[in-house]
Amino acid sequence: MNELLLIVVPLVAAGLAALWPHDRTRPWFLPAAGLAHALVAFSLLLRPPEAPFHPWLGYDPLARAMLPAVSLLFLCCAFYGVPYLRLRAERPNRVFVVSFLSALGLMSAAHMARHLGVLWIATEAVTLCSVPLLHFNNTPRAFEATWKYLLVGGTGIALSLLGSFCLGYASLHGGGAGDLTFTALMAQGAGLSRPWVLIAWVLLLVGYGTKMGLAPMHTWKPDAYGEAPGIVGAMLAGGVTTVAFTAVLRVRAVVDAAGAGVVANRTLLVIGLFSTLVAALFLLSARDFKRMLAYSSVEHMGILSFGAALGGVGLWAAFFHVWNNSMTKGALFLSAGNIRRAAGGRTIDEVSGMSVITPRSSALFVAGLFAVTACPPFGPFFSELLIVKSAFATEHGWAAAFFLVCLLLAFFGLTRVVFAIVYGRPRNAARAMDPRFRETLAVIVPPVVLLLLSLWLGLATPKVLREAWTAAVSQLYPKP
Amino acid sequence: MTLIREFLVRLAVWLLLAPLLPGIINKVKAWVAGRRGPPVLQLYYDLARLWRKGVVLSTLASPGFIAGPAVAWVAVLAAALLLPLGPLGAALSFRGDVILLVYLLALARFCTAWAALETGSAFEGMGAAREVSYAVLAEAAVITAVLTLSMQSGSLVLRAMLAPAAGTGAVLLAVGLFTVLLAENCRVPFDDPNTHLELTMIHEVMVLDHSGPPFAAVLHGAAMKLLLFSVLLVQAVLPIGKLSGIAAGGALIAGVLMVTVAVGLVESLMARAAFRRVPLLLTTAFLLCVFALLVAWKGGAA
Amino acid sequence: MNDLLNLLIGLAMGLNLVALGTSRLPSLIRVAALQGMVLGIMPLVIEHELRVMVVLIAVATVIMKGIVIPALLRRAMRTANIDRDLNPLIGFVPSLLLGAAGMIGAVVLARRLPLLPEHRESLLVAGSMASVLTGLLLLIGRSKAISQVCGYLILENGIYLFGLLLIHSTPLLVEGGILLDLTVAVFVTGIIVDRIQRAFDSLDTRKLTVLRE
């Protein structure tokens, strides 16, 4: 029953926060709920329940392999959120806190969903919760970003609903009793009607791919990440994308059971490499460092699906990379948020020499850059190397070569922007934006912690996590 | 004991006979031009006089200005001592000595150029520039020649390498090496040792500012270098090693004389080539050596 | 009664074409609303005995799609007093042709797809595909925010149609899905309206291009 806490605790906290009268103290609900959530998540990681407590919801191996990462990221963002919201005292934060908390609860639900419908509902609910978060700054730009997020994302969501229907119909047509839990669908396996399964796969891949931000459905991402506050960006890039990836994996398992695994893998491979390429091309001439982070996230979504397409070790590495991605992206977004605060601009034309104005955040930003570009000893290095290795091992030599070239281009782009921002002579525009901003420990520690976590994940991947990922792989590839 | 005596003899040969060659060349030139010309021993007189003269140093010159000629002279002498003298053989001969010889000449070049640039004079800089630049092409030719010899003999010891194979290869090599000799010793058509147009000179212009004992070292070193090259050339193309002691000595001397006379004739019959044609000449020499190499290669393979 | 259903679906498909052909914003909204109502009553037609749940869905759908959202949109339109013409990115004739082609294709494709015997006769699949295509076509081909919302509504209608295939077996999925999807629509419209009430921004998405590369 503890699993339920993962959903209930944040939602209850959200409710309380909604009733809480004081803007000044309300933000403390975030770390509190985050702490509780993390405790439950990790206790469950250590002692996983034998069976899901309900056929529709359960802390199954897949959830176990993913959810703690999100919980960890949320915790750090929550601690960062307190000083951040204090800094933004001019904005009422009730809606923000409430939707941030409920987003956490719904993300947990989405991770644990073992039922097609529940999964879809939870995912869409997350989308809705993140709308006020995006709109927090309440500027015309924020409005435009939200609008695009809603319409592009909504279309994707609608398609994934259609896909769910198709999958349901596939099972119905295959003589299913309309039980849409993934276990039942996988059990039905080859009984599912193949054409409908394939249609469903395409629709669901594109639908949830839109949430993940795979190219060419990524278009909402730079706008949303560029306009949202740092912590929201971090949660979107590290949490929501993870939810969508989980969804894709669950569906993929069903498709695999239906005997179309090869086709599914091919589509995943193609869309993954395409996303990596597109992201790299965008990064090459990026100028706005928050949009740059969005494209980097697109790139990493591509890496994830590339890894997932390889199956076996590749999938394992993809789980590994999910964790690394959450941690490093979190660190990057938070430090970028600091820099954004201190510097009056967002593009390399307006900002430079931040290493003088915000030395700590700049150092963190650079460290995060090297982490996210797979430089050792940070985690992504290990996961990406493993993905490349498994690609070579599974006769995907050319794909791997292409992948490496994309990584190189992305590296060029990222370093170009980050060094332009961090080094050089500071512009006088800097500090014009928010004189109240100071590099206090409160805004430095969370990103530091995230980076250290990524370091730790890489150098000494805990045994329990490795087991969890292995279990998740074997859940998605049940050995006959 | 005998070792030391032999060594001293060789030393004497190199030190004493070297200044003879320029004298001979000048005689030949004078004879062709129908003049009486300076005495054959002129260079000896000059050296003696210079050795007694004082030195005028450029205000800019560093101690390297005097060290340069000294090192260059030592380098040439050492190279000469590595070269076997027909029946006398070499003072010292070991595997790879030929490479040492080539690089000792390079050392001499380095020091001459260094000394030339000490004075900060445009002329001498120009001379140094030409010296080191043409050396690039000459080096290619020399290395190819050495490669040819080593492929002929399958050895890397000068003594064994200078056992030439008669035939086309020898001829090609002879012409090639002769050209290199002219270039390395700055004779016509590459350079005109007794012109008065500094702009057209290489070696002579490099030593414009030298005087006194250092200048003596320079002149003597140049003479030794000339002798060295002619000895090398002769032994590279004439099968001297096969002859008995006296005959060999005679053949060597005759050969060297022939070479010197040839140099003299070239100087008196040819005009100095325009500078842009110099690389062409050197490349030709290089190509000749390459052909010799190919011949040697086939010969060895067969 | 299957005929009645098909009649309704045919009506909806006709409305698709109207939506593609109309050049005025109010009529577009009206079409969307009408289609919503038509769809809303379908469950009542499909279901043999009227369960409370089904009635609930029907009522909710009719109210939402047929009344609430259109009202919101009209209000937005009025408050922003934007000109009623929707200037198309894809002309009316081309979009009509495309829509028609899509409809035919949908019917053909639906015939070739494996269907359960009880669905063989119905136009549900074809209708839903046609509406989805129409919706996407409107989203791509019309530049006004409100017209895009209408396109989105029609897209949803298509999905709703498909959902009706499953209403026997997994009612909850269908209901939950649809209801939540409606909330998206509400959100979308809500955001616009809220935006308009604060500042009279243009609702022409061609002007909503500050965020660009």
Next chain:
Amino acid sequence: MTMGWLMSFAILVLVAAALSGARLPRLWLALTVTGTAAFLGAALWTLGGGAAWDWRSGFAVGNERLHLRLDAVSAWFLALVGVVGGSGAIYAREYWPDGERPESAGRGRGWWSTLVLCMGLVLLCANGLHFLMAWEAFALSAYFLITLERERRETRAAGWLYLAASHAGTLGLFAFFSLLAAGTGSWELGPMRDHPEVAPLFWVALFGFGVKAGMFPLHIWLPSAHANAPSHVSAIMSGVAIKMGLYGLIRFSGWLPLPEGAGWVVLGLGAASAVLGAAFSLAQNDLKRLLAYCSVENMGIILIGLGVGLLGLASGDTAWGRLAMAGALLHVWNHGLFKSLLFFGAGSVLHATGTREMSRMGGLWRAMPWTASLFAFGSVAISALPPLNGFVSEWLIYLGLFDAAAGHTQVAVAIVPATIALGVAGALALAAFVKAATVVFLGAARTQAGAHVHECGWWMRAPMIGLAAVCAFIALAPGVVWPFIQRPLAAWNPAWSVDDPPAPFATLGAVQAALVILIAVMVVALWLRSRTNGMRRALTWDCGYAAPTARMQYTGGSFAALASGWFAWVLRPERRLRWPRGPFPRHADFVERIPETVLERVIGPLSDVVMTASAWVRQRQQGHLPDYILYLVAGLAAMGVLVVFGSMR
């Protein structure tokens, strides 16, 4: 087990140094010197016949057991790391002090120790994963060292270029090591000649390591990085860091089964690097760029040796291959030593004059005699002239080449051109260094920059003297060094029997010593004679110029014009000349620029293509929502097509 202690001690000390660098300069210096000394000691002990040290950790790093191994090959390079790392640290104390560089000095110290440590680890790691980690860490710390002076735009540009190129190489190594791991089934490194299927990987390694080694077409990053880095950093970059790439090549050419024609390709690349590197270096007018290109040349020489070694390996016959390989190894040391010496010298010139433009210097010998003589020493050494150490190693390589050619076998086809190339490169290098040394130190000061300068202090002088001493030692006692060379040879390829040292090595040493004595005697004699005859100073005669001015001197550009003209086809110099006109010409000027040909003619166009693609993609995303939906639908369609065709097949 003492070795284990020594190693862990060195590593710990260096870590401590890296941490103490920012705040405690004195402690840092002590620690760094100790650590590098420990490295040197360990290396010499191993080379001196100590057993190879092999250690596996109980714990895992990155899910792999640590596996450190110090065999003779690693030790050979580790010794270099020790020497240059230590002397550079001492040099930096005066060259990059807190007083003048308050902002970057501390950083510089920290990264220096990190760099040294990481290079040591690269040499020690015997596990692909950890090798890669150490490799990248070393590359990054080098980046931070190069960009110490990051307020300068060109320094940042140079640093970025270095980082980009190095990362390209690293990704090549990603591919290499993961293919290796996929092939052999484990990250463990070691002799793997029993896996013939991994032979083609040599080409990947050649790219990955070649970038770092500054092999000719891949050298693009090298000149600007070496030129813009602080001089002690340039020294360790050029003296040691690029040798790491070489280490990789040597290491894996020894372990991997070699593909057909590996030796030929390496030999060809080496010859190209040697000649073109020398030509480029001759053409440069920036002192440090000249030195940098000369590194390309020397890498070429080493690669020639390696190539001959590989050919020897391929044709089973070992004698000449071994000689050339030995020469290559020895040249690794030699180049590391005198190139660091030269960069230190260049550093003290830069420190004194504040410019790298040779055409602004001249006549510095008077103010800085120590630097001048040490630089001259280095120039003679690097031009491979007897009686110094550069000649010893090149002599070995020549021996190998000549013997190989004398065999009249198929390999001669590759050997002969390589030999000629080596000779030409030597002559070009000589020209280049006559230019460098004389234009900077001799003649008259050309500008005010060269006018009032100061000699460097002892902290900078001592390392130079030390390096020169080591050079002299190798030059005069090569026989002593020989046994040290044999161990890495044996470790590199156990198939080779390496008991007999080539006899002439002793002779060569004697000859060089004799030469030194002769030179000393002659110099003294000439000097005394001239003094007794009387010396007087006068204006440069120069055929009777009354008032020669400094501007009449031959500049570096004019000195190199003739020879570099022959390489205009690759140098592509850009000249702008305004002739003096009229009786009293007001202005006439001549500007010459030597472009980075490969970078500007090859990489530039390539990147233009990529950037065009990038711009095109950006054009597709101009904020129009309908377009975005269209892309979504397009993606849907594409996936659909893919699935349909996929399921058909």
